[in-house]
Amino acid sequence: MQPIYIVLILITIIALGEVLSLSSRAKIPTLLVVIAVTFTLLQTGIMPESFIEASTFVAAGSVLVPVLIVHLGTMIPLSVIKKQYKAVIITLIGLVLSVGLILSIITLIFGYSTAVAGAGPLTGGIIAYIVTSEGLTAAGFTTLAAIPVVVFALQNLVGMPLTSILLSKYAMSIRDDLSNGEQETRDSTGGGLLGGESQKKLLLPEKFMSSDFFILFLLFIGGAFATWLGNITGINYSLWSLAIGVIGAAIRFYPDRALDRSNSSGLAMVALIIVVVNSLVGITFDQVVSSLIPVVSIIVIGTIGLILGGIIGAKIFKWKPTKAIPVVLTAMYGFPGDYLIVEEVSRSVGRTEEEEKQIMDELVAPMLIGGFTSVTVGSIVIASVLISTI
Template sequence: MAPIFIVLILVSIIALGEVLSLSSRAKIPTLLVVIAVTFVLLQTGILPESYIEASTFVAAGGVLVPVLIVHLGTMIPLSVIKKQYKAVLVTLIGLLFSVGAMLIIISLIFDYKTAVAGAGPLTGGIIAYIVTQEGLTEAGFTSLAAIPVVVFALQNLVGMPLTSTLLSKYAVSIRDDFSDGKYTDQEDNQVEGESKTKGLLLPDRFMQSNFFLLFLLFIGGALATWLGEITGINYSLWSLAIGIMGFALRIYPDKALDRSNSSGLAMVALIIVVVHSLVGITWDQVVSSLVAVLIVIVVGTTGLVIGGMIGAKIFKWKPTKAVPIVLTALYGFPGDYLIVEEVSRSIGRNEAEQKRIMDELLAPMLIGGFTSVTVGSIVIASILIGTL
């Protein structure tokens, strides 16, 4: 079959996942649909394993991983992080408790390798999963290959309903108590807003070019890969550092890959890399890993909740605000945004109340998700894989 038809099949599966996710307000995660449908097609032989490799997107996705991580480093303005430092610290506390609990408890019940296989994906998103999967493969632990993919597929089903329930309770307190004065201002909520490319080191006429932006991103990705080879430190950490520093030094604009109009195709390639990781995983492996996966999810989520409650105690926040911010590690963006939007609309009795709820919750929830999924999980996965 020609590669274009294979890619059409794979993109159709991704589109199906998006349709179901959007129709259910993200209650059915896109990646869960993609992983489940592809796995069934592979196991039944309807989609031959060789087809995924033949799509050529696997190689493209592998090349784009460091570039995408550099892009992630350009997504969080330092000014917003400073204003939302409590959300950052609460999230980090939750991540530390979650990872610590998994490394101790899962290692005692199973072994250390199983704990590492579950910790990376549970504390973050697609990049942390890929780093973990690659690390396990390189270390020769192919028997554990099913654990990260099943954790990655199922954690949303725990995180999003729990977040929605707790955040709804906190939203009621916002609605009913307008005297606390703890509402974020308009400026704090510009996490997803567009900022201008002016003020960058390179001339604006160059930075308006999609090709030139891609050139800069590929320089960052190549540099990170080279540094990873000569230092032994995972390339993902170098990519993230280059993106953050490049953005801070005004070499990169914010959301650099989005500005090059290339993020959509890059994400398709990245998802196909995830799909490719299903090749060779059997139904028996998935079934045999379910017990470990469920324990990883329970222990990891419990660690996030405990860490969030401790963070709430330290910063004098209500647990119903702090814990949902930490739980964004289980799903990230756009799930965090969609949950806040849904909660504000369902709890607020009028437009003014809905705006108050949205203003209070949006910035910390987005920053929590960025901190865990974009930064924390990549660091955690890279460090843990390096210990195998």
């Protein structure tokens, strides 16, 4: 079959996942649908395993991984992190406790390599999963290949309902305060969350930075440089990519949300998802079944660690746990789930436009920053460091 037809089949599966996710307001995650449908097609033989590799998108996606991580580094302006430092610190506390519990308890029960296989994906998103999956394959732990993909697929089903329940309770307290005429000083500004530094002058002339191709050129420079640094230092390229993106955005070498500015993020994400899909090749149904007990254990223990981190962070910064814990739980699903949950809670709890706005304004910034801190930054660091220890 020609590659164009294979890619059409794969994108159809991705589109199906998006339709179900949007229809359910992210209660059914896109990647869960993609993984479940593709795995079923592979196991039944309807889709031959050679198809995915023959799509040529696997090679493209692998090349784009360091470029995408550089892009992720440009997504969080440092000015926003400073304004939302409480959300950042609370999220980091949760990540440390979650990983600590997984490494200590899961290692005792199932072994250290199993703990590493689950810790990265649980605390982050698609990049952390790819880093973990690649590391396991390189280290020869092929029998553990099913663990990260199953953790990655199922964690949303735990994190999102918990977040929705807790945020609804917190939103009720906001609504009650407004009803009682209490005026509290709340963290209600995003600080330009989706591009707060975009007004600052870029390092390179604007006429060049208005070119999609030139921005892509700069991103590929960053990705190639990160790969080279990874080869000569032994430190995973993903860490270098992230650092280059953050520093590059801070000195305005890169515009904020660089890949979006080049109008290339959609196709890049498709390629990345196909890389994830390709990791299903060779995984059997028996492996998935045998991995369920360690996966459930990893998700339960990891979630407990995140919740404990939220409780500790709430005590430190005098937040209500019903606000702090959801900020930490964003590690299990990230964007756009965090935004959609806040939007849904504000609409369902708020009785007036004023109440909806107050709820939305207070919650959207810390929730998005929590997700970016964990999924975009923390999980990549965690996955990269842990995978180098096995």
